[in-house]
Amino acid sequence: MGAWGFVSLAYGIVYGAIVVYWLFLKRRFRQVETELNRLRASEATRSDDKS
Amino acid sequence: MDLLTQTYLLLRKDLLLELRRRDSLLTMFFFGTLLLFVFHFSFDLPPDKVAEMAPALLWLAFLFTGTLGLAQLFQAERENHCLDALLLSPLDRGALFLAKTIFNLILMLLVELVVIPLFWILFNLSAWNLLPQLFLVILLGTIGFCVLGTIMSALTLRARARELLLPLVLFPLMIPVILATIRCMESVLRNGEFGEALSWLKLLVGFDVIFITVGILIFDWVIES
Amino acid sequence: MRLTINKLAKAYGFLWALRDVNLDLPPSAFVALLGPNGAGKTTLLKLLAGLIAPTAGSIQVDGTTMTANNAAVRRQIGFLAPADHLYENLTVWENLRFFASLYERNDRAVDIESALEAVGLAQRRDEFVANLSSGLKCRVSIAKWQLLQPGLLLLDEPYGVLDGNGVDLLEGFLRSHCQQGHIVIMASHHVSRALKLCNRAVILHRGKLSFDETKRQPWPSFAQAFDEFLPHGESWTS
Amino acid sequence: MTQSIETAKKRKGILGGLALVAVAIGLYWSLAIAPPDAYQGEVQRIMYLHLPSILTAYLSYFLVFVGSGMYLWKREKRDDLLAHAAAELGVLFTALTIIEGSIWGKPTWGVWWTWDARLTLTAILLLIYAGYLMLRSLIDDENRAASAAAILGIIGFLDIPLIHMSVYWWRTLHQPPSILRPDKAPWENVHPAMLTALTISFVAFLLLYFYLLSLRYRVGEMRHEIKALRVERGA
Numbered sequence: 001m002g003a004w005g006f007v008s009l010a011y012g013i014v015y016g017a018i019v020v021y022w023l024f025l026k027r028r029f030r031q032v033e034t035e036l037n038r039l040r041a042s043e044a045t046r047s048d049d050k051s
Numbered sequence: 052m053d054l055l056t057q058t059y060l061l062l063r064k065d066l067l068l069e070l071r072r073r074d075s076l077l078t079m080f081f082f083g084t085l086l087l088f089v090f091h092f093s094f095d096l097p098p099d100k101v102a103e104m105a106p107a108l109l110w111l112a113f114l115f116t117g118t119l120g121l122a123q124l125f126q127a128e129r130e131n132h133c134l135d136a137l138l139l140s141p142l143d144r145g146a147l148f149l150a151k152t153i154f155n156l157i158l159m160l161l162v163e164l165v166v167i168p169l170f171w172i173l174f175n176l177s178a179w180n181l182l183p184q185l186f187l188v189i190l191l192g193t194i195g196f197c198v199l200g201t202i203m204s205a206l207t208l209r210a211r212a213r214e215l216l217l218p219l220v221l222f223p224l225m226i227p228v229i230l231a232t233i234r235c236m237e238s239v240l241r242n243g244e245f246g247e248a249l250s251w252l253k254l255l256v257g258f259d260v261i262f263i264t265v266g267i268l269i270f271d272w273v274i275e276s
Numbered sequence: 277m278r279l280t281i282n283k284l285a286k287a288y289g290f291l292w293a294l295r296d297v298n299l300d301l302p303p304s305a306f307v308a309l310l311g312p313n314g315a316g317k318t319t320l321l322k323l324l325a326g327l328i329a330p331t332a333g334s335i336q337v338d339g340t341t342m343t344a345n346n347a348a349v350r351r352q353i354g355f356l357a358p359a360d361h362l363y364e365n366l367t368v369w370e371n372l373r374f375f376a377s378l379y380e381r382n383d384r385a386v387d388i389e390s391a392l393e394a395v396g397l398a399q400r401r402d403e404f405v406a407n408l409s410s411g412l413k414c415r416v417s418i419a420k421w422q423l424l425q426p427g428l429l430l431l432d433e434p435y436g437v438l439d440g441n442g443v444d445l446l447e448g449f450l451r452s453h454c455q456q457g458h459i460v461i462m463a464s465h466h467v468s469r470a471l472k473l474c475n476r477a478v479i480l481h482r483g484k485l486s487f488d489e490t491k492r493q494p495w496p497s498f499a500q501a502f503d504e505f506l507p508h509g510e511s512w513t514s
Numbered sequence: 515m516t517q518s519i520e521t522a523k524k525r526k527g528i529l530g531g532l533a534l535v536a537v538a539i540g541l542y543w544s545l546a547i548a549p550p551d552a553y554q555g556e557v558q559r560i561m562y563l564h565l566p567s568i569l570t571a572y573l574s575y576f577l578v579f580v581g582s583g584m585y586l587w588k589r590e591k592r593d594d595l596l597a598h599a600a601a602e603l604g605v606l607f608t609a610l611t612i613i614e615g616s617i618w619g620k621p622t623w624g625v626w627w628t629w630d631a632r633l634t635l636t637a638i639l640l641l642i643y644a645g646y647l648m649l650r651s652l653i654d655d656e657n658r659a660a661s662a663a664a665i666l667g668i669i670g671f672l673d674i675p676l677i678h679m680s681v682y683w684w685r686t687l688h689q690p691p692s693i694l695r696p697d698k699a700p701w702e703n704v705h706p707a708m709l710t711a712l713t714i715s716f717v718a719f720l721l722l723y724f725y726l727l728s729l730r731y732r733v734g735e736m737r738h739e740i741k742a743l744r745v746e747r748g749a
Contacts, residue, residue, distance in 0.1 A: 025733065068363065132360045224673050275329075
């Protein structure tokens with residue numbers, strides 16, 4: 001493996017890992033956000049029922 | 052009532068309990084001795100290499116035995132919710148920290164007092180005159196271990212798999228103590244004096260002082276967590 | 277001793293164990309804390325003992341707000357756990373002396389001796405707690421709090437393990453303790469016994485105080501609240 | 515309420531976009547414009563990754579420390595959330611630092627791993643903060659987990675200088691300083707283009723770091739809100 005080989009390996013792994021982590025985080029973010037919105041929506045209907 | 056009186060009361064209670072059962076002390080002692088045998092079989096050291104390897108072997112043996120003791124440290128308090136009884140009382144949490152640290156220190160020192168001469172006999176070492184200096188180093192190292200070990204033991208008290216978690220969080224933090232103790236012991240065994248290892252000795256003292264202070268200050272939060 | 281509880285609330289994970297509890301207890305109050313299982317009785321006692329921190333609200337003892345590290349307040353609070361809070365491998369005597377010295381109260385040998393005498397354990401002072409039955413352990417606990425004289429004494433279902441004699445001992449101790457101006461709060465399912473002792477009854481229902489009145493005779497409002505919230509409990513009019 | 519969430523989202527988007535641009539410029543400078551090192555050649559370009567990632571890792575640990583201390587003092591959930599998010603990112607960037615160091619080490623030292631002081635120190639940091647995450651996940655009660663982790667976050671950070679000292683002494687007393695440490699200060703006899711590349715990479719990593727941190731923090735915050743809502747329901 002030449003010098004550029006090592007360099008591209010390092011850059012590839014680092015940015016690859018960051019992108020994977022970012023995608024993973026995005027997915028978690030979206031899941032949690034949907035769950036939260038669902039809960040909020042049902043909360044709103046419940047308080048409507050009361051009034 | 053001041054910190055030291057409370058520490059004394061708690062320590063007396065722990066020692067009394069240990070004197071009755073000797074659970075921790077006996078297991079630690081046998082485990083330490085066992086490790087010496089295992090090391091001997093697995094390394095099969097030639098006599099001239101023993102003095103070189105002795106510090107690392109001894110200190111590793113103490114580290115593992117100490118961890119065994121730490122896992123048992125709050126055992127009496129776990130039975131019958133006695134920890135609650137202590138937390139209920141007007142007790143300074145710093146005293147609890149000091150008492151437990153000193154208690155584990157006493158156990159480890161007792162084990163070390165037996166295991167080191169045993170090591171000298173088993174491995175045919177001749178440098179008996181260096182033992183006082185070695186004990187000093189080991190004392191400082193053991194204090195550092197017990198101080199941080201007590202904090203971590205209390206921290207993992209309510210965790211799942213706490214016996215496994217304890218060494219996992221404790222050992223990386225112990226790196227300065229491990230390195231400093233082994234280097235000091237090496238220097239003493241090789242040159243008969245601390246020499247350039249003196250800065251290691253200072254590091255060891257610094258570690259002890261820093262974490263004793265931190266421990267007394269934050270044990271409030273440690274034990275309530 | 278005056279105890280003021282202000283909008284106290286505690287959540288465990290997803291659930292409110294206790295919500296918006298207000299209570300103001302004058303000296304010599306003897307409170308029967310009633311409620312079905314899971315109503316939050318133990319949570320309230322633990323909060324008062326300072327063993328857990330409230331999610332919201334405050335507890336004041338004689339005007340001082342209780343915090344985790346206030347030793348002066350903690351010295352005032354006792355928690356009688358029937359067969360708990362004793363070291364198994366210490367003798368009865370050693371347990372009492374240890375706790376008395378921690379509280380710096382009545383830790384002389386004569387005091388401990390007379391406390392043991394009072395609960396009928398003077399003969400067994402040198403036995404290990406591990407060898408005692410749970411009824412006898414409870415008696416040791418009674419002796420312990422008799423020595424420590426807490427301004428606020430909390431009890432969580434003390435009747436389960438005691439024999440008839442022990443119950444008499446406990447009730448005698450609680451009565452005299454209360455008469456000295458101390459506050460006693462007792463959670464129990466033995467409603468008739470608790471009602472006889474208390475001078476105030478409190479019902480917890482799903483984490484909220486649903487009833488809080490001083491005792492009188494007859495007591496129709498309690499009867500109504502009792503039937504509403506504890507319909508399957510034992511009969512309390514005995 | 516929803517408006518502030520929208521603006522926060524927009525702000526995150528802008529931060530992410532900036533990070534992306536900075537990373538692109540950084541890549542261009544470090545791979546194309548900066549000249550190869552006189553001794554190490556092209557391999558030295560890994561430095562433009564290595565130094566920024568270890569810097570962000572240390573920044574993380576500092577944030578864990580600050581968040582932990584604030585949490586113990588004020589007991590506010592947001593400080594704990596910050597510490598948790600920072601610890602996770604710290605572990606990520608430390609792991610990346612070790613991988614880069616290892617890839618850099620192969621052509622320079624001929625081995626993937628050597629017990630160089632820097633590499634060893636980084637590995638120990640990884641162990642400490644992995645332990646932090648383990649401790650969090652192994653305590654069931656959420657408040658207890660938060661306080662226990664906060665204690666470890668503080669002690670771990672206080673321990674770093676001691677570990678640093680001991681690991682460096684350990685190496686220097688046994689073997690000469692590593693190739694990584696030049697005899698001269700790094701800013702002397704360094705090509706200006708190299709410095710620019712390094713600076714841009716630093717900025718890019720910091721932007722990327724704060725973008726990821728804000729994302730991770732918001733995940734924790736929303737999880738906490740969900741729990742709070744569920745608690746309301748439970749009553």
